[in-house]
Amino acid sequence: MTSPWETELATFLTELSGVQQATLSLLQRKGELLAHSDMPGLSGIAEEEQAAINRLQNCLEKRDRLLQSAKAEGLPNDSIESLALRIDRETSGRPLEGKCRESMHQARILQHQSLTNWVMTQRTLIHLSRMIEILATKGRPQSTYDRQKAKIPAHGGTLVDLVSN
Numbered sequence: 001m002t003s004p005w006e007t008e009l010a011t012f013l014t015e016l017s018g019v020q021q022a023t024l025s026l027l028q029r030k031g032e033l034l035a036h037s038d039m040p041g042l043s044g045i046a047e048e049e050q051a052a053i054n055r056l057q058n059c060l061e062k063r064d065r066l067l068q069s070a071k072a073e074g075l076p077n078d079s080i081e082s083l084a085l086r087i088d089r090e091t092s093g094r095p096l097e098g099k100c101r102e103s104m105h106q107a108r109i110l111q112h113q114s115l116t117n118w119v120m121t122q123r124t125l126i127h128l129s130r131m132i133e134i135l136a137t138k139g140r141p142q143s144t145y146d147r148q149k150a151k152i153p154a155h156g157g158t159l160v161d162l163v164s165n
Contacts, residue, residue: 013099020106027113
């Protein structure tokens with residue numbers, strides 16, 4: 001016979017797993033769009049990203065409620081994992097522990113994919129920043145904030161005006 005806690009935790013972990021899978025799929029698609037500089041595609045997934053954020057937020061709120069209920073009943077409430085371990089011990093099973101480990105593994109994969117997407121975005125921004133600097137300084141390594149020392153004319157640029165002054 002299953003306890004109400006076992007059922008509630010199993011339901012939560014199953015829901016979380018589904019949200020994590022959907023979020024991972026979305027992050028992988030976003031990574032591909034970033035790699036191909038597909039701006040319309042990136043704009044097109046903005047609503048999906050917001051929906052994923054909302055679903056993850058709902059899981060976080062449900063987690064908090066579960067841990068508050070566990071605290072009220074004198075059960076471990078520092079993490080879902082410790083609560084699951086306790087419930088597994090009481091029901092002489094291990095399915096919740098396995099689901100927790102699966103969820104933690106999935107969370108680590110999500111972190112890696114998010115970091116990968118962030119790095120791609122940062123590299124693109126650095127590249128664009130360097131291109132703007134080249135245009136602003138006519139390709140010279142001098143500072144852009146001191147016009148007297150840089151001796152940069154107020155018009156033109158190396159990539160636009162190929163004739164030197």
